[in-house]
Structure formats: structure tokens, C-alpha cells
Amino acid sequence: MQTNFEKKMFVRLHFLIFVSMNLVIDAGNTCVKLAVFEGDTLVFRQNSEVGDVAREIKEICDHYPRIKHGIIASVGNLDRKVMAVLTVFCEVHELTPMSKLPFKNSYATPQTLGVDRIALATAAFYRYPKKNVLIIDAGTCVTYDMVNDYGEYLGGAISPGLHMRYKALHDQTSKLPLLQPKEFLDYIGNSTETSIHSGVVNGICQEIDGVIDQYGSRFADLTVILTGGDALFLSKRLKNTIFADSKFLLVGLNYLLEYNKR
Template sequence: SQFPNKNVLIIDAGTCITYDFINEKGCYLGGAISPGIKMRYQSLHQFTKKLPLLETKQPEGLIGGSTEECIHSGIVNGVINEIDSNIESYRKKNKDLTIVLTGGDVNFLSNRLKNGIFANPNFLLQGLNTILTYNL
């Protein structure tokens, strides 16, 4: 409802990172789901014998000099590159694409992504309110 007659890619970065595409006709065409940032940290800890469980942190560089720095670099840079790559792929196929970033990790990610996006942590709640208002 906020972007009528536009192609919209909604990226919800929370427990999982979901990509949902709605075309300019308002039709939901599907998307993709991948693990979120915290889930990636937890999986490295849980499914390996010795990697520590770390809190989310911006890596200081691309190449880590310690195990902890390598984990931060791999996870954070991996997520950023994944999101940027998905945005570019959608943009190649869809002109006038509007990108909305929402979810629990929106504040951590919004300034790190190179693509122009609308960062809105309350996008889902606003959408639910629109549905509620519509059904009254």
C-alpha cells in the first residue's frame, strides 16, 4: 500500500533474511529465505567443536587476524554481500525497483549496504495496521 504501482523488494533482516517481491501490479511473486546474522553466529558455534559464540560486531577489515575477527568478517561481510547481490539481481530484471529494508537488524545493516534503500524497522507493523484498517 505504501508503494502503489511500483516493483518492491522487501528485505526483512531478522532471525532469517527474507526477500519478498511484489510487482507493479501488486502481485506477490515469491522470494527467498536465508539465515539471519545471529543464526549464522549460532550455527558456527553449534555445528563446530571449538568456534566461540560471539555477539554481532562490525569487522574492522575484510581479513581477520584472529578467529573472532575472521568470524565477524565472514558473517557480516557475507550478509552484506548477499543482500547487495540480491538487490542487483532484482534491479537487472525489474526497472524502477523500490527496496525496503526492515526487521531486527535494520539499524545494523542500513548504513553498511551500498544500494539505495528505504530503511524502516516498523514496515511489517505498518502493513499489519493497513490490513486491520482495511478489514474494519
């Protein structure tokens, strides 16, 4: 006779066998992020070079045979063969502005709204229902996206990201060196290199804090989410209270995949 514990374990095992998993692919401007979700739980994630994506998709699907659905959101130039590889293993939804959205989209040109911003707005809509949420994605670009407490996406802003600012100073001048983000002790730079670090890092932090203040003066009880590749580096330098969440976009894509299964 089975004990209660054995019965519970059997039910749990039976559930795991038949519950499918989702494969989420976020193809950004600089790298591709891959994630596997079981329900709303993230069980695997990794970053990949564009040229390795097809091979790594196969390896992931071999390792997680319960993957039945996938979603691709690409803002870069992801090779179409990646889609072909993925369709071998699961049913695929390619996120576009024409996909079904759970929130009201009040963007004036919805057909031009980036799929990354759609995913971020979706995560905010589900994670913080009936709240005013500003999502800041600090990646190749810094994007600002606002979802109000009525579940309405209003839009936001786009500005150059951290590395883009360093590169612009180098590319658009004849003598300034190309630097990488670095800690600096004083906002008054006493050399060319420390002046660049101060100008770029201090400048982007002042921008982000200023935007948060602008939105905070207009929207009550504003929740601010900071995500993206440079979120950790920048979060320690901001004066405003934020929630840093590196997986926010991936979570939004998983919600969108579930929503578009209906």
C-alpha cells in the same frame, strides 16, 4: 460566543473521542512487538517478552481506551491466553493466509506463506502503489519479498539471519566461539574472532547486495525497503540504495486490520 479557534478545537476533540484506535501485535520468533495506531499514525510501540504480553496488553488498553480493534500476527508460539486477554478489550482479527488480502497473491503455496511476509507485502502495496518493491526483513531469518508494479505478490527467498549464522558456526563446530555482531575494521580477519565477524557480517551484506542486484536487473526502478531487528546494523554496510524502515511490518498489519474490517 465561541471563537473560530474554540470551534475547531471542539470539533477536533469530538473527532478524537469517537475515532477508534487499533492495537497491532507482531509475535516474531524472538520477541513480540506491540503498537497502537490512530488511523494510519503510529502513536505507541514497544517490544515485549512473550511472558509479559498479556499483562502489557491490559496496560496498553487501559491507557488507550479508544482501542476497539486488534490484530495478531504470530510466527512463533504465542500463548493462546494472549488472544483471550485481547478479546476482553477489543474485537480481534488473527492474521492467517486465509485473511482477505489487498494484493494479488501469486505464491504457489499461499497456505504456507508466513503472516509476517503477508504484512510486509501489504505495506509495500499501499505505501508504494504501482511500483516494483523488494522488501528485505533482516530478523531471525532474512526474508526477501517482491511486489511488482501490478500489485502482484510474486514471492522471494528465505535465508539465515545474522544471529542464526553466528549460532550455527558455534553449534556446528567444536571450537568456534559464540559471538555477537560487532564492528570490524577489515574484511580480512587476522584472528578467529575477526574472521568470524568478517565471514558473517560481510557474507550477509554481500548476499543482500547480490540479491538486490539480481532483482534490479529484472525489475525497472526497483524500490528496496530494509526492515527488521538487524536493519540498522546492516544498512550502513550495504552498497545499494535502500530505505530503512523499522516499523514497516507494523504498518502493514494495521493496513490489513483495516482491510479486514470491511
